[in-house]
Amino acid sequence: MKKYALLLLGLTIFFVGCNNDDNQIKNGETPTMNPGSTAIAQNFMWQAMNLWYFWQEDVPNLADDRFSSNDEYTSFLEATANPELFYYQICNKHAALFGNQNSIDRFSFLNDDYTELVSNLSGVSKSNGLEFNLNYFQDGTNVFGYVLYIVPDSDASTKDIQRGDIFTRVNGQQLTGDNYVSLLFGNNDTYTLGMADIVDNQIVDNDTEVTLTKISNQVENPILVAKTLDINGTKIAYLMYNRFLGNFNEQLNAAFGQFVDAGATELVLDMRYNPGGSVNTSRLLASMVYGTNTNELYIRQRWNDKIQDQLSASQLEDYFANTTGASAINTLNLDRVFILATNDSASASELVMNGLAPYVEVIHIGGTTRGKNEFSITLVDDPENSFIYDEDREGNINPQNSWGIQPLVGRNENADGFFDYTNGLTPDITLNEDLTNLGVLGDPNEPLLARAIDEITGAGAKRSFSVQMAAKSFASSRLQTPLRDNMYLDKPLNVDIELTNPWE
Template identity: 70%
Template sequence: MKKYLFLLLGLLLFTISCSDDDDGITNPETPDPTPGADVTVQNFMWKAMNLWYFWQGEVPNLSDTRFANDAEYTTFLEATPDPLDFYNSIQFNEDRFSFSNDDYEELVSNLSGVSKSNGLEFGLIQFSGSNDIFGFVQYVLPDSDASTKDIQRGDIFTRVDGQQLNIDNYISLLFGSNNNYVLGMAEINNGTITDTSKEVSLTKIENFVENPILVSETLDVGGEKVAYLMYNRFLGSFNEELNNAFAQFVADGATQLILDMRYNPGGSVNSSRLLASMIHSTDTDKLYIRQRWNAKIQSQFSAAQLEDNFASGIGNNNTGSPINTLGLNKVYVLATNDSASASELVMNGLAPYVDIVHIGETTRGKNEFSITLVDDPNGDYIYNSNRENQINVNNSWGLQPLVGRNENADGFFDYTDGLPPNIVLQEDLENLGTLGDINEPLLARAIDEIMGAVSKKDFSVKMPAKTFMSSRLMTPLKDNMYLDKPLEINIK
């Protein structure tokens, strides 16, 4: 029997039907653990990764011929009793981004932008020659606990609950199970960070939903209408709001766009396609990106199934609200090392058609997409909200492995070292500015480029905001790029 899976990879749905056709994915019979062996989680992880993982062919322990019999397979699974250690052991050694979660429900919620948060988004920097670190506020989410407190962009903190932050304790202090913590604030004096007596108490709120559109406004710069969009995560649940923002840009007569993704770690592939369409074109015959899967999966798709064209409507198959597009052939993008996955995808997908002026830093270099896998073998491990009752009740683990890469219409996909800027400009801790204000350094530099002005502004950077970690990367969603499009595939 073959199963035709209509996959909406990521968070959406798929359906299953049967057919007598002879073509489909030939998935060799996988081994089964010995009855009674306590390897439920490891067995799920191995079988799901053996089928879907992008580098399945490069990981010897995921080979279809790795085990001579079921007993040998069971011994292998039992050798690593900790599920997290086991999952890490079957990943490709160059895989920087696949991850797991011992609670798939939390994972799924975070893919929708729902999390436990106090609304403070920040970067962390290590003091030179020390294990101590400090944080600086990048932005505060509206309607959050932090938005009601005396804390704002540019503020510095060094302590949590009276303890100096360092490499060893920052995860437990800032990202642990504690719902409340008190930040010890600091200030910059002559290039030196000095503690102050000020403290700010923050509380994490359950089921907080982030609106990724932080700033959306049309600037009047020397008579030119310039749209400015600060977009901080690709979330499908906010596609209509994103389209409405572009409707306002169109109504305002905007002829230029500054797309600010400096803090955007990624998200939905489909949302990136819709954003690209809002920027450039609603021509549904024009190719945006093409997927590449592992050898088991790739050959089973038709060219049309692998290709994502620009969109004319918000819904699947170009249905739903018509897309509001600026029809631009040039766009100014603010992007840094905090910009990853779907952010880079927009830049790469537009590159064959649009002159992209990238201002900031080299991006992170994440060009693979992922899907959500759970212990539902009859659904071939793809998470489906309609099959919740089919998921193994004895296994709550969820996986978010990389399963493919996207290439643009020119066939380019190799940017694992990141996308370099046309104009290098780091953020300055001593002059972060106000987001959306025309004097904020990165925005001001983009405006200068639009106006063709020989600027008298000083864009020198005194204290580079060079982070090693940000608050967004410590959520279950991290810098994930997940595929959420309908695909039909056969699995024998």
């Protein structure tokens, strides 16, 4: 599959080395790693993060004047031999490494093979096609999983397993908080799940087993369900959308074309399990919902001060679109939309909700979202291109350093200037999923969709939506891939920017 460049930005940056006999770093000079040092990956990470990291000015070890000499800089790099540990140490408050959910940066990550990172950001991974959440039993130690959905054309799609099924064991071992990562997400391409039933609101093991095998280069079409429902004469479009992947933009636009042709006047946009992805795809989706008003602002970017001051309004602002780049946008031109979202909804999903809010009545049904409002870019060891990954420059990437990093580099705000939803977007109508009745996605009787239909038709007071066993979770298969809940910037800026000395 053709690799997808996350940012086509022609930046030129001049690093000024220090040739002083005393090895001191003078004003306006850049710290330089001493010749012969083996901290090649660490040097790349520090230089890239010093330039691009959103919270650069808040991290003392990334300060422009942190080092007085190249010897001191080199010693700092070499003090942490593990590049992964070094990277998380220069992220704000080490959040990604130590799991501190109160830290500012919860989402920056990296990969020791940038080619794998780029492939996964395009939706390509090794997977058996089973998407599930995990939760603890009341003992706080043992773990069970419940199936969210099955990816079509995957290994799981050929097995006797479906949405709502419960499993407690892998290869005969009870899942626990200590072993679930190695058993479900380790190097074992094949594993056997031990299934369970819900009896009187209790999870009880049964003898059924399901063996699944991960397939390399499994591609998931993010459009799981797209259909138009006719409910008492009202045409309601329903879209179950599970990732923002740019290589499926045409299929997304085609789905909206079908909604338009069917005469849909309402939309239920189901992003309850959507952890995010492409910023540009979020803009296209918002345009398909609201309209092709290219003079109306969708979102505005905010970078760190080094970058922000170098960008024009046209580079920082994204407007609603009238084309995908290949075809005219099919839009429903709605003034309201019903969005199903939960704590599994993050980044680009939240961006759509926030970006639409100034123009469209957004009725949010479900639970509070994850609260990820920053975007990232892919950085590699290509200093002549300011570390931005560009598939056309792979020959310029340092062959001694295959690491790729995906740091948070900016934040998006909507046309009203609102961006502060780090605690998540709260629902207008709270409704948890029920383990005893997850329902069939796209079926009018599935509880969250049924609740939206009742709001649309005015039957909200006629039906009760009681929940016997709330489908809560502490982990998700969606977040155990390199793509995770990343929101990545893929907007071409198409302008050369000269940062002659960002440390001056």
